Amino acid sequence: MNAKILSLQSRNTVDWMDWRWQMKHRLQSVEELAEYIDFNNEKIRDIQMACDVFPMSITPYYASLINKDDPRCPIRMQCIPNPQELIEGRGDMDDPLHEDADSPVPGLTHRYPDRVLLLVTNECSMYCRHCTRKRKVGDNNRCTTEKDIDLGVEYIKAHPEIRDVLLSGGDPFILSTNHLERIIRKVKEIPHVQVIRIGTRTPVVMPQRITDELVRMLKKYHPVWINTHFNHPREFTPEAVQALARLADAGIPLGNQTVLLRGVNDCPVIIKKLSHLLVKNRVRPYYLYQCDLSRGIEHFRTPVAKGIEIMEALIGHTSGFAVPTYVVDAPGGGGKIPVLPNYQLSMTNTKTVLRNYEGVICVYEEPQNPGSGCSPTCSLCKEHIIRHEPVGLQKLFDPSNLTVSLVPEGNRRKARYTARKGEAHVYRNQKK
Known part of the structure; x- marks a missing residue:
């Protein structure tokens, strides 16, 4: 049996805890995957067909979490290619969020007035099957270059309204610590940039990457905010918990962006349990995303009504800071639109009629002299x-x-x- 696969049986070796080893030994072919999980020939052909269009990459760590006896294992569904990815949905688009259309220079998206998205790599440690950037991730013909990053930095310098820069990809944490620091330093040196955010899934799929060296580097550039991407309670392992603790202990604010996925987490009980695990580990549930209209992920999408149902089960039923904002990232580049259950029933100039999470209807008396807002001398x-x-x-x-x-x-x-x-x-x- 392949040495890479044998290593999945032991999680206590020095190699196992080395993120570079995890990167080097990713499962990237159907043959390697078939040595770890028993598939019949028909299933292998199906997986290969999906791989030919959308590449596969699974870290040994994340592969070790798969329940091999459960075809609907939520870990398995997020990492193993599925022939349903080849079925074209009615609303499918290559670039549903119009990131390319809102890109004044390669790899930078400027949609909102005061913040930008800077893609620093198109590589990830694992290729999530629900990725909104399936068209880019793992494509060797779309590699992010130093020139691309420098052009993005120059654009940010030329636009003083930009105060918030999100580094994403791919996954910025698959870069070497020194390389990532060079990028952060360039952005941090821009006087009008107040906040740097980093989007990463490594605490979930390769927690070995959250090393003391990485954390020491990040601490030098406060305020740095990190958003990670836990989708299911089963992703909370001792390794993941330790990775989050290292970041939180370093004073780095942590948020989480969950994607609502059919068959994986489209259940109020699962999302509530996930939210509680997040806050227990000092991670703020930030967004619950409606699945995008990206090509190849139609089978993951749920009706928006399912998201509303989940929000009804969260609001008022758990701590307010444990409730994420449910959003639809509008097709065509409209940005994130919060979607909530309807709590405002009616209103007049004097009264607003509301309902609470239990269905109780109440009246809020409006002020008799509302005034004119902020002072004219402000x-x-x-x-x-x-x-x-x-x-x-x-x-x-x-x-x-x-x-x-x-x-x-x-x-x-x-x-x-x-x-x-x-x-x-x-x-x-x-x-x-």
């Missing part, structure tokens, strides 16, 4: 108005802005008004 507001033009709905709320309606691009109203203006012009000329 220096913070004056400075903000001078530096920032209102965006979106802010235009309608801003008393100094004369905008009375926001008309979406492509709306028939614009075409109708243009046509009617033309007709009116013709009619006036005829009258003359």
